[in-house]
Amino acid sequence: GIQVEQSPPDLILQEGANSTLRCNFSDSVNNLQWFHQNPWGQLINLFYIPSGTKQNGRLSATTVATERYSLLYISSSQTTDSGVYFCAVGPGNQFYFGTGTSLTVIP
Amino acid sequence: DAGVIQSPRHEVTEMGQEVTLRCKPISGHNSLFWYRQTMMRGLELLIYFNNNVPIDDSGMPEDRFSAKMPNASFSTLKIQPSEPRDSAVYFCASSLGQGNRNQPQHFGDGTRLSIL
Secondary structure: OOOEEEEOOEEEEEOOOOEEEEEEEOOOOOEEEEEEEOOOOOEEEEEEOOOEEEEEOOEEEEEEHHHOEEEEEEOOOOHHHOEEEEEEEEOOOOOEEOOOEEEEEEO | OOOOEEEOOEEEEOOOOOEEEEEEOOOOOOEEEEEEEEOOOEEEEEEEEEOOEEEEOOOOOOOOEEEEEEEOOEEEEEEOOOOHHHOEEEEEEEEOOOOOOOOOOEEOOOEEEEEO
16 A cells, blocks of 8 residues: 655644644545544545645645655744644545654743 | 544453444545554554545554454454554544545544543
């Protein structure tokens, strides 16, 4: 299957700071999603972004499919942003998940 | 709109018992996925269905696991007999798509399974 690497594995931010999370993948994909797993374990869909750039409020994402990476930007972080961020990719409907970036935002 | 609905939310049972997890996908979605999340292995796809037909079950760990989708609005994942190493959070997800068509997956809240 496709290898998915996320970096950094852990991140601690002061509230209000910005951050960039990275997802590298080993093969061509047609599907890519970013998820936030909150402290209650729910997987929240952030972006469906197999290519290009999208923005939603303080979050934005960019995928450069030809170079096999995606970036998730979090600006003006808030404590509610804490949790684990997963990148999931797939050539088709089968998703391969990265190991996630664990984000802690401290007040 | 109702999202993906999973039941039960939590299940605690003894080793050797049969466990059945249930999932109702989003209405109109034609693809359904079962995932398992553990600390050791992270999130891994177990099986997925398209139009109620199992397409890929290569992620099912062993014969003790089985999944069915008798109709477009219901799927089950069954473990018989259960073992302590099956303890995990099991997620169901659905999407509208076919083949490689690009469609996002929507996840349920998961079932936290503990086998004693």
